[in-house]
Amino acid sequence: MNSEQRLLEHVENWEPPFEVILATTFTFEPEFFVNTGVLTTMAGLGSERPSSSALVRQRLGNPYVGVLQGAASQGAAAGWIDRAIWDSPRLGLLHAKCVVAAGKRIHCLITSANLTETSWRANREIACEFSCSRDGKGSHASEVVTVLTGLRRLAVARGLTPWVEAANLLLKTLPEPLAETDVVWSGRYWPGTVLNRLPRGNRLTATSPFWPSDPAAADRVVTALTALAPKLRLVTRGTANGDLFDAPPAFVAALAAHAPDTEIAVASPTDNSGEVQRRLHAKQLTIETSESITSYIGSANVTVGGLDLAPGANVELGVLVPVDGLIDHLGFSPFDVAKARDPQDEDDPELDPAEFLSGLAFLYEADHRLEISLDASVVHWAFIEVPVGEIERSLSGDHTEFILDEKTYDKVVQLPELLVRSQNVAARLPVVLDHNAKHDVDVIGRTDLDDFLGGFGGTIGLDESEEEDEAGVPSVEGLPVPPEVLVGKIRAVHRARDVIERLEKHERMLRFRLENGPKQPEAMIELWLRGPGGIVTLARCLRHAALEVGPPAMTPTAAMFALSEIDSVLQRLKTSFPVYTAPVLRAQRIVGEQRSAVSASLEPQILRDIGRLRRLRRQA
Numbered sequence: 001m002n003s004e005q006r007l008l009e010h011v012e013n014w015e016p017p018f019e020v021i022l023a024t025t026f027t028f029e030p031e032f033f034v035n036t037g038v039l040t041t042m043a044g045l046g047s048e049r050p051s052s053s054a055l056v057r058q059r060l061g062n063p064y065v066g067v068l069q070g071a072a073s074q075g076a077a078a079g080w081i082d083r084a085i086w087d088s089p090r091l092g093l094l095h096a097k098c099v100v101a102a103g104k105r106i107h108c109l110i111t112s113a114n115l116t117e118t119s120w121r122a123n124r125e126i127a128c129e130f131s132c133s134r135d136g137k138g139s140h141a142s143e144v145v146t147v148l149t150g151l152r153r154l155a156v157a158r159g160l161t162p163w164v165e166a167a168n169l170l171l172k173t174l175p176e177p178l179a180e181t182d183v184v185w186s187g188r189y190w191p192g193t194v195l196n197r198l199p200r201g202n203r204l205t206a207t208s209p210f211w212p213s214d215p216a217a218a219d220r221v222v223t224a225l226t227a228l229a230p231k232l233r234l235v236t237r238g239t240a241n242g243d244l245f246d247a248p249p250a251f252v253a254a255l256a257a258h259a260p261d262t263e264i265a266v267a268s269p270t271d272n273s274g275e276v277q278r279r280l281h282a283k284q285l286t287i288e289t290s291e292s293i294t295s296y297i298g299s300a301n302v303t304v305g306g307l308d309l310a311p312g313a314n315v316e317l318g319v320l321v322p323v324d325g326l327i328d329h330l331g332f333s334p335f336d337v338a339k340a341r342d343p344q345d346e347d348d349p350e351l352d353p354a355e356f357l358s359g360l361a362f363l364y365e366a367d368h369r370l371e372i373s374l375d376a377s378v379v380h381w382a383f384i385e386v387p388v389g390e391i392e393r394s395l396s397g398d399h400t401e402f403i404l405d406e407k408t409y410d411k412v413v414q415l416p417e418l419l420v421r422s423q424n425v426a427a428r429l430p431v432v433l434d435h436n437a438k439h440d441v442d443v444i445g446r447t448d449l450d451d452f453l454g455g456f457g458g459t460i461g462l463d464e465s466e467e468e469d470e471a472g473v474p475s476v477e478g479l480p481v482p483p484e485v486l487v488g489k490i491r492a493v494h495r496a497r498d499v500i501e502r503l504e505k506h507e508r509m510l511r512f513r514l515e516n517g518p519k520q521p522e523a524m525i526e527l528w529l530r531g532p533g534g535i536v537t538l539a540r541c542l543r544h545a546a547l548e549v550g551p552p553a554m555t556p557t558a559a560m561f562a563l564s565e566i567d568s569v570l571q572r573l574k575t576s577f578p579v580y581t582a583p584v585l586r587a588q589r590i591v592g593e594q595r596s597a598v599s600a601s602l603e604p605q606i607l608r609d610i611g612r613l614r615r616l617r618r619q620a
Contacts, residue, residue: 007119007121007127008037008041008121010127010129011038011042011109012042016042016044017060017103018061018103019064019169020100020101020166020169021065021099021101021102022066022068022098022099022166023066023067023099023100024068024069024070024097024098024151024154024317025069025097025114025116026069026071026093026094026114026299027114027115027116028071028115029116030075030076030078031075032120033067033081034056034081035050035051036050036051037121038120039056039060040056043055043059043060044059064162064166066081066084066155066162066163066166067082068083068084068086068151068160069084069086069094070085070086070094071085082163084160086154091315092305092312093305093314093315094154094315095299095300096298096316096317097112097113097115097317098110100148100151102134102170104134105131105138106132106134106148106170107129108131108140108144108147110147110317110318110319111127111128112281112282112283112284112298113127113281118277119281122276123279123281123282124279124280124281124282128298128321130143130319131144135174136173141174141175142177142181145171145174145175145177146183147317148167148170149171150183150185151163151167152168182320182321183318184319184320185315185316186313186315186316186317187308187314187315189315191308193308194300194306194307194308194316195224195228195307195309197296198228198294198320199287199289199292200227200228200229200287200289201228201229201289202229202231202289203232203233203287203288204229204232204233204287205234205284205285205288206225206286207235207236207284207286208234208235208284208306209237209281209282209283210301210302210306211236211301211302211303212248212302213248213249213251214250217309217310218250218253219257219258220309221254221302221303221309224309225259228287229287229288232259232261232262232263233263234263235280236264236266236267238341239266239269239341240268244266244339244341245339245340246341246342247343248343252337256335261335263332263334264332264339265332267280282297283299283300283301283306284297285302286323286324292322293322293323294320294321295320295322295324296318296320297321297323298319299317300314300316361373361432362431362432363409368405368406369401369402369403370401370402370404370412371400371401372384374395374420374429382394384418384420384421384429385418385419385421386402386404386408387412412431416432417429417430418431430508503538503566504565525583525584526583529584529587535566535570535587536587536591538566539566542559542598543559543597543598546558546559556598559598560599563595564595566591567591567592570588574588
């Protein structure tokens with residue numbers, strides 16, 4: 001932790017000039033990064049007084065500087081800073097924190113600290129620094145390569161061409177790692193790597209400022225920790241005298257149920273004088289075995305999002321090091337429920353969104369009205385971001401409506417998802433689009449699934465030259481094409497995973513409605529299955545896109561994968577809600593016809609590969 005050493009001391013020995021500087025962060029203060037903190041220190045100008053951005057850039061050697069941030073900036077940045085916001089919630093919250101600088105050597109700093117003054121000057125943070133020469137000499141060359149390849153992958157997903165070029169420039173002179181390195185990326189592109197990379201041991205010490213506040217998430221986290229080691233020790237925030245520790249009630253209950261012999265240590269919110277704020281923000285997991293000690297240090301909080309224990313996990317970055325917990329001097333006490341304090345006054349914006357919230361949001365095309373109904377039985381939701389990462393609105397009650405302006409409406413249509421927050425928890429809320437709502441989706445970067453499927457692009461459905469029905473909606477086999485599939489003159493690019501994720505999201509919402517007693521459940525499920533935007537039309541559109549458009553808008557392999565997942569969704573509904581077996585069976589027969597038509601165009605080996613990939617996906 002930087003209680004003994006300030007983070008700025010790590011970068012002040014990095015010798016300019018630099019050719020490339022790359023950084024990732026969740027929250028970002030441009031003034032501190034450029035004029036009063038990180039870059040001024042790296043430039044040899046010190047951080048005692050502000051420096052002009054032009055002078056800082058000159059002293060640095062006029063490098064390319066890129067910053068990828070997970071949340072909106074706190075102020076404006078100099079024009080030569082290439083900034084981008086990770087506005088892709090479907091890929092997970094960007095939570096990784098690092099600084100990479102390439103001059104004579106390539107330096108990497110992996111840390112728990114955001115690029116803010118409070119993080120780098122005051123908080124109790126943790127960091128690991130390593131470097132190698134530009135030609136890859138040095139014991140940490142493989143770790144440097146792993147950091148750079150991860151940054152490049154994020155840049156590709158976000159479409160940041162300058163970032164990709166800068167990363168490629170550095171990687172071309174570095175050797176490929178011969179084995180798995182100690183650098184740990186986690187999230188959408190690196191599933192399950194935080195806890196999977198740690199050995200099983202006798203005792204686990206977890207340091208984190210945040211813990212899960214949802215009961216199901218808390219149980220999942222405690223179960224995962226105790227699977228690594230039977231004995232738990234936790235370091236958290238609390239009162240200055242250590243009498244009370246901060247933890248949400250759900251997490252306290254999970255500890256009492258599954259790990260009652262846990263020990264707790266409190267990191268004081270101030271320094272020894274009691275006057276200077278020193279809030280805990282470090283994230284560390286330490287496993288002790290009879291022969292060794294291994295610690296993960298980095299950006300991941302001990303939450304489902306941080307540890308990659310649920311879909312939609314954060315993008316995190318850490319490193320494995322053979323060091324102790326660094327906090328033994330705090331002293332541990334037996335876990336006592338009576339000493340737990342709910343962190344109600346949490347003002348840190350670094351929240352881990354839950355997978356999805358129980359609730360519904362519906363966007364109407366006619367008046368641009370966004371209608372939101374939330375499940376307020378567990379959490380009192382106070383704010384909502386419309387769209388994600390931008391306008392914040394206050395919430396009152398569990399039902400509310402907004403009239404969106406044209407610009408905001410277009411953004412929600414392009415990314416139909418919201419973020420709702422309370423004081424210390426956040427969750428995603430999918431948006432269902434009105435049948436008439438336009439839906440224009442940008443091209444999305446390739447994913448691991450696309451690498452297998454070969455990917456597909458272009459327009460799914462009819463060309464603009466083809467005839468339309470009387471209502472002006474392109475048709476497939478006489479049925480209106482649903483906006484969910486983005487067909488006809490509503491141009492879009494969809495890949496198989498995006499189709500499947502949208503399908504599963506709507507399945508979750510349908511289950512929520514059916515389980516909470518709608519007035520006309522039969523009509524609802526019939527509309528969902530066979531309506532204009534229903535499952536049957538989706539299946540027909542997939543077949544049409546794969547076989548009847550030349551050149552195909554979707555490869556038959558990708559269409560077959562998506563159709564197989566549709567059949568799985570129907571099977572789950574039939575099992576969960578047997579009262580609706582008849583309409584589901586009718587839909588299954590039609591979907592089966594579309595699958596048969598597509599499978600006839602595929603080789604047997606490809607069909608076996610699709611089956612194997614679907615089994616792996618279910619296991620994951």
